[in-house]
Structure formats: C-alpha cells, structure tokens
Amino acid sequence: MLELDKRFKAAKKSYDADANPLTVLMEITKHCLRKISKEAKSRPHGNIGTKEYWVYEAKKGISRPYLKSLFIPSETDFNERWNLLIANINPDERNIASTSSEVDAVLYTSSMAFAMCYDIWKTSSRKTPGTYLEVLLGSIMGKILPDYKRTKHIPLPNEDETEEGNEESVSTDIVFEKTRANGEIFGLVIPAKITTRERIVQPFAHQRILDGVFGRNRFNSILVCISEMQLDKKKNKVNEICVPGTIRLFQKHLAELTGIYYLDPPTRYLQEDVTRVITIGSVGELLTTRLPKLI
Amino acid sequence: MLELDKRFKAAKKSYDADANPLTVLMEITKHCLRKISKEAKSRPHGNIGTKEYWVYEAKKGISRPYLKSLFIPSETDFNERWNLLIANINPDERNIASTSSEVDAVLYTSSMAFAMCYDIWKTSSRKTPGTYLEVLLGSIMGKILPDYKRTKHIPLPNEDETEEGNEESVSTDIVFEKTRANGEIFGLVIPAKITTRERIVQPFAHQRILDGVFGRNRFNSILVCISEMQLDKKKNKVNEICVPGTIRLFQKHLAELTGIYYLDPPTRYLQEDVTRVITIGSVGELLTTRLPKLI
Secondary structure, three states, rough: HHHHHHHHHHHHHHHHOOOOHHHHHHHHHHHHHHHHHHOOOEEEEEOOOOEEEEEEOOOOOEEHHHHHHHHOOHHHHHHHHHHHHHHHHOOOOOOOOOOOOHHHHHHHOOOOOHHHHHHHOOOOOOOOHHHHHHHHHHHHHHHHHHOOOEEEEEOOOOHHHHOOOOOOEEEEEEEEOOOOOOOOEEEEEEEEEEEOOEEEEHHHHHHOOOOOHHHHOOEEEEEEEEOOOEEEOOOEEEEOOOOOHHHHHHHOOOOOOEEEEEEEOOHHHHOOHHHHHOOOEHHHHHHHHHHHHHH | OHHHHHHHHHHHHHHHHOOHHHHHHHHHHHHHHHHHHHHHHHHHHHHOOOEEEEEEEEEHHHHHHHHOOOOOOHHHHHHHHHHHOOEEEEEOOOOOEOOOOHHHHHHHHHHHHHHHHHHHHHOOOHHHHHHHHHHHHHHHHHOOOOOOOOOOEEEEOOHHHHOOOOOOEEEEEEEEEOOOOOOOOEEEEEOEEOOHHHHHHHHHHHHHOOHHHHHHOEEEEEEEEEEEEEEEEEOOOEEOOOOOOHHHHHHOOOOOOOOOEEEOOHHHHHOOHHHHHOOEEEEEHHHHHHHHHHH
C-alpha cells in the first residue's frame, strides 16, 4: 500500500497546485484493479432488488460492497474506456460526449477500486477514499470547465469592519467559480461524498447561508455521491440507507439544492415522492446532459 | 455488561413511557462506578491547559478521557451528592437550588461513568452512551419542568393537502413544549450530544427550519454536550476539537441558537470572539440560573 499511498499523494499535490492529474488517476486505478484481482477474491454479498452487490476479500480484510454490473474489473478494459471518456470531454459543450452509463461505469470503477483497496489493506486511512473521489471529480470537471476557477472556499463579505482576522467563508469539497464584469462572483458548489449518512444536512445548510448572504442563484449546489450502500458483515447482506423524509424536509424548508447525483443512484430516491421535490440523477446524466444547463 | 445493558433498557423503556426514571439512573451510575473502580485502573492521559484528563483501562480496552477534577469516583460520595441534587430540584423556580459546579460534577459523573464502561466492555454499542445522556438530561429537566410535555418531534403544518401520509417533522433528542390558549405550541428544543464534531450543523439547521415555518421565538434551541474531548491513544495525550469559526458562521448566517451548554466547557469556546456571538456556558449554569429566563 506504500506504493498506492505515494502515488495518490503525488496526485493530490498536483491537484492542489491547480492541475487535473488525470493520467496519474488512471495509473492509480489500474494499480488498484491489478492488486485486488491478484490479492483478493470477489464474491456475492447480497442484492437490492435486481441489483447484485459483491465484495472483494483478502486475509487482511473485506471491501465495501460494489455494484457488479457497474464495475469494470479488467485493467485493460478500464484503460481503454477511461481513455475514450477523457477523449470525449468537450469543454465547448461543457459535457462529456459519451453515454451516461459509460461515464458512470468508468468513474464508479476508478473511485471504488481505490476505496476497496483502502478498505482491505489500509483501514486506518478512513478519509482517503473520500479525498480520492474529490480529486477524481474535480479533475474531470476541471477539464470540462477550463475557464472556471476551481477552489474550496467562498469568502463571505465582511460586514463588520472591526472583525479583521475573522474573515468567514463557506468551505466545501469543490467550487467552480467565475467573475462577472461587475466583479460579482458566481458558481457551482459541489460537495462530493462517498455516502451521505448524517452529513446530508451540510450541503443544504451551506446553500442556505449562500442564499442569505449573496441572494438566490449566485451560487448553486449539486451534491455528488457514489451510493448509499452499507455492508452488513454479520448477516452477509447489504443495506441501502435512505432518508427520503429528511431530504424532502431540507429541500422544502432549509434551502434548495440544484440536484443530487449518484454514480449508483439509490432506487428509493428515484421514486416520485422524492423526485417531485428535488432533482435526483446519475453522475453520468450530470456530466453528459445536465451540466451545460447549470453553468 | 449484560446486567448494565438490562438496567439501561429498563430505564429507557420507562423514560419512553413518559416517566423520569431517576432512581434507576442513580443505580446504574453506582453500578458503573463500582465496576470501573474494581475492574479497571485509572491513569493520567494528558492535560489541556491546567485541566487534567485521566482514563480508565482494563484488559479489554481503554475509556474516553475524563476530567479528573469534575469526576466523582466514589460510589458513596456520588450517592449522597446525587440525592442532594435531586432534592434541590425546584419546579416552582424552574431550576436546581445547588451550585452550578455541583450540578456539573454529578451529571458529568453519571454520564461519563456509563460511557466509560461501554468504552471498555461494550465497544460494539457506540450509540448507547449518547442515548444515556439523553435519558439523564431529559429526566432531570422533566422534574424541573413537570408542566411541559416532553417529546422528540415537532410536526410541521401540512401546507399541501394532497400530501397525506407525508407529514413532516423536525426530530431531535429532547423537546419540552406547551400549548398556548390560542392553540399555538411553543417550546425548548434540546439536542443532547456527547461531543458535536461534524454534527454541530444539525441544531442550527433545525432552528432555521423552525424559524422559517413558525416564525422566530416559538421554538428555541439549546445544544447540550458533555465536552469536545478526544483521546489520542498513540501519543498518550488528549485533544480538544473546536471549530469556533464554524460556530460563528452558523450563528450569524444560518440560525441563532439560544445557547450551547457543556458539562466540561472547552476553554476555546469561552473566549470573547465566540461568546460575543453566541451564549456558551456550563450545564450547571443552565440548570441553576439560566433556564428560568428561557422558559
């Protein structure tokens, strides 16, 4: 894992220096696919409806569950499809000219291969897979939106002159922003989470603060996640942890998110009582057709 | 631990049936104090300023850090001071007629003795110490406010007649509410947390929803916590995890909490840049002098 750690640190450093280290991310994914196929075994671990979830397992541990039909286990297959996806990035149209499901499969494989390696061989670094997702998504979107500035913080105007040194800001995973001729900044706020759990409230709260400080529609939030899957080791099954009532409550009474996008969208959130209130989709839909309308 | 588990389940059942099971809680605390003094050893684990934190340790595990000066290790000493505190509860004045530091010591000992037993002997039940704090605080406050109804949910008025079965509510740990002559409900919303961490946003978000739906000052929130301490096993020290910038941001731009009260208040939060924006105090201060003004 030392090798993987080192490579990801290099990718993160380059990303923080404003680059989009796509080639390094591809190499990391290939390294992960090689490692789990050689050193771990895969087996079914339960279904959600017709969706079949598997895990990788080795002596040292077990991975989170992955959606069998969306994951690309072959290194050469992944390599080819990743290259095609990158070639299909079209900044003029602000999208990726692949099919939506192809985008989901490639990005799901990249983020999950990394996360599953950490699950098995580096359980102490619980937060790193989340950082990987952030770097992956930020780099891909950075290629789609090259004229936007990528940041993590939105400074709030300082009303109180006496408060120097106490500047406030809303901080999230990814922000793409631009400055209008009049100096006003606007942009897209993108919290990127592996799953939401009790963190679901945060993007709504941040959007509420931004609405209050800047007015509506200067900054809009889209929440991007992998899935809401949870491994149940004891019962050899998987659970999908959904809180439709909470999402409806926050969207109606706290602030409006522009959408929630999953690589593996929970079936429950695609039902009418949720989609009537808030846009739910796949990351593939976001990056192939919806993004141009949001930017 | 089977015995402790059984006793707490009984307390919880009685609490959920609207009783204030104070005697059972006292017995549970005495059981915990007996168990840790017999089966575990205490030792220093680091300081924060002049505050000295210790841990209990046994073969099976190590406890969270406790503030030596606030914890009552002796069972008979605790028994006496608990009884005095309960006798000092004065519903007419809506307070406890003890000193503030005495209230902190007794409630800190009760909640921490339970939590430390679970840390050492039942690590699988991570959420139970939080539930214990809720039952302890809800029962004590239930004795102070006997004319209030204790609940956990505030239903929101259903604007949309077509949405039957989709009733919305704000759910938190403890609510004390009353109904005015005109039928309006008002009350005190009390999230009770061992520490806040990334959950700090939740009480602010809930208050914002309540302000939006009911208008200001129908429901007011006070956040009650044990501390913000964290054990650093590897370095044999303790950390105090504080986010003063985040608290200022939420209080100014999301919603106003009526106060945050700790059994062991973090020194950082008692500094002027925080207290200028939000009321911070000890639970003892809340229950001896401040509560009558909030209700």
